[in-house]
Amino acid sequence: MDHDFLWDGPKPPSRGPKPTLTLERIATAGIALADAEGLGAVAMHRVAAELGVTKMSLYRYVPGKAELVALMAEHAIGAPPELPATGWRPGLAAWARSLLGAYLAHPWALEATVGPRPVGPVELTWLECALRVLADTPLTGPERLDTVAVLAGHTRGIAQQASAGRNPEADLTTAIAAPLARHGDRFPQLLSALAATGDAGAGDQAFEFGLTLILDGAERRMATQAPTASGHS
Known part of the structure; x- marks a missing residue:
């Protein structure tokens, strides 16, 4: 190559x-x-x-x-978007949503961007863009890289499911419908969660929910590493 x-x-x-x-x-x-x-x-x-x-x-x-x-x-x-200058969290959220949009527009790009391959300036610019958002946070260099890697992995996973025409919640509901009809009394929490999802009219919010969890985790990690009022970490 x-x-x-x-x-x-x-x-x-x-x-x-x-x-x-x-x-x-x-x-x-x-x-x-x-x-x-x-x-x-x-x-x-x-x-x-x-x-x-x-x-x-x-x-x-x-x-x-x-x-x-x-x-x-x-x-x-294509090139990454101009990210909002309102903090690392909105910036990373915009980054992930834009990457998801690119993969959904061209699902084959998921397969094209794994494994040994020539890596060009566009791919590295996406990485640089996300790391720049985290540059002034308390996260260490390895933690910044890992945060972006987890976020990219989540985005790729959702894009793969979507490109295959998969809806994880719908797939699960269909697969377990028959067993639950006979053995639902053994799984009260599962029945409760499924009923709540239906009552709320919620669709598959896996991307946004996962995005929120990842950003919440990064924020919590930053809080543990922020300097205290006395100036000590």
């Missing part, structure tokens, strides 16, 4: 015809293919065909499929 490709772009050809494609155009063609058919449909020859060039011609711009997929993910997810 060429780990410099996303940062430096393709090397100018020393000979041959003048380049006619741009990386943006290549990424756009790959994104359209992945959006329509999934990441498994993306191959150098398929993208080349969409662009009206040969597979060998495409290799003049992109070293291989790994770099092509990374290029697509960079363009599909």
Whole structure:
């Protein structure tokens, strides 16, 4: 894998015809293919065909499929949003909601951004953006990284469920309906929680609820590390 490709772009050809494609155009063609058919449909020859060039011609711009997929993910997810300057908590909440929106718009990007792969400036800018929000908090460097990792993991998990057409609460309710009809007296707390959910008319609020729990936990951690009035930690 060429780990410099996303940062430096393709090397100018020393000979041959003048380049006619741009990386943006290549990424756009790959994104359209992945959006329509999934990441498994993306191959150098398929993208080349969409662009009206040969597979060998495409290799003049992109070293291989790994770099092509990374290029697509960079363009599909895009730059992080401008975060509100009203504190770390609104900032991280906005960050997570924006990331969720990007994954929901392009579900294949979930698969494209795991495991060994070329990592580009867009992905690192998202990380930098979230860490900048936490820069003035009492959290240590490792704790700031872990906070962002937990938040990103929660966001990815919800996006994966949504892209698969899954509603965890609905799935659970359907799966346990028959057992509870026969053995409900053994699970009073479960029945009570399900009844309360139905009475409140609550849908699947897993993302926002999980987001609140993570931010609450980070806030509590900060409070334990904040300097006391005497100046001691």
